[in-house]
Amino acid sequence: MxxxxxxxxxxxxxxxxxxxxxxxxxxxxxxxxxxxxxxxxxxxxxxxxxxxxxxxxxxxxxxxxxxxxxxxxxxxxxxxxxxxxxxxxxxxxxxxxxxxxxxxxxxxxxxxxxxxxxxxxxxxxxxxxTQQVLGQAVAGLFVLLVRPIKIGDYVMVAGEQGVVEDVTTMFTIIRKDDGTLALIPNNQLVGSKIYVIKRGS
The missing domain is CATH 1.10.132 (Topoisomerase I; Chain A, domain 4)
Structure with a gap:
């Protein structure tokens, strides 16, 4: 736009x-x-x-x-x-x-x-x-503002490994190597180690 x-x-x-x-x-x-x-x-x-x-x-x-x-x-x-x-x-x-x-x-x-x-x-x-939902929303806001990972990055987060498809307010969506989508709640993302294996273009 x-x-x-x-x-x-x-x-x-x-x-x-x-x-x-x-x-x-x-x-x-x-x-x-x-x-x-x-x-x-x-x-x-x-x-x-x-x-x-x-x-x-x-x-x-x-x-x-x-x-x-x-x-x-x-x-x-x-x-x-x-x-x-x-x-x-x-x-x-x-x-x-x-x-x-x-x-x-x-x-x-x-x-x-x-x-x-x-x-x-x-x-x-x-x-x-709304504690859980607001916690996820605030964590999502943090992830969107700080941007520790970006769409296209190949990452390992919360035990899941794959390419970041999308980052929303509530979830980070990762396409795993076998093609399945993993929706990781953003409060888990903020509270865990993030391994960026390869940055996207």
């Missing part, structure tokens, strides 16, 4: 992020400030459900804002890094952003100290539930 195309998509991602933030502010203002002042009885109708409406708006628009911010980071990284590295960063940012959004909404809905406790509890639950 050419630099001009990447720059164009970068501008589009920035515009998308700004658009979602502005839309959230406008819709929030419309529902909670403008409509109650112009439509008689709207405030009384909205009041029992205002927390739910606020949470729904925050979750919906928040997800789109997180997604747009992750895409912006992706296209910024694409200016200097390959797709695999930028995609890994985008995935990690999306996971972290959605987790932070859920904790913030939970904290805001519960209010005060209860909100902080609830947000912390949700963070712990999500952390324990």
């Amino acid at each position: 050419s630099q001009e195309s990447i720059s164009s998509r970068l501008r589009g991602a920035a515009a998308s992020l700004i658009l979602w933030v502005v839309l959230y502010m406008l819709v929030n203002t419309l529902i909670f400030a403008t409509l109650p002042s112009y439509i008689p009885g709207f405030k009384e109708l909205l009041e029992p459900y205002s927390t739910y409406v606020g949470v729904g708006l925050a979750l919906g628009f928040g997800y789109m804002i997180v997604r747009s911010a992750s895409n912006l980071a992706y296209w910024m990284l694409r200016l200097r890094h390959p797709h695999s590295t930028a995609a890994a960063v985008r995935s990690v940012l999306t996971i972290l952003g959605v987790g932070a959004l859920a904790a913030a909404v939970a904290g805001g809905a519960a209010g005060g100290a209860a909100g902080v406790a609830l947000g912390g509890f949700i963070g712990m639950v999500v952390g324990f539930a």
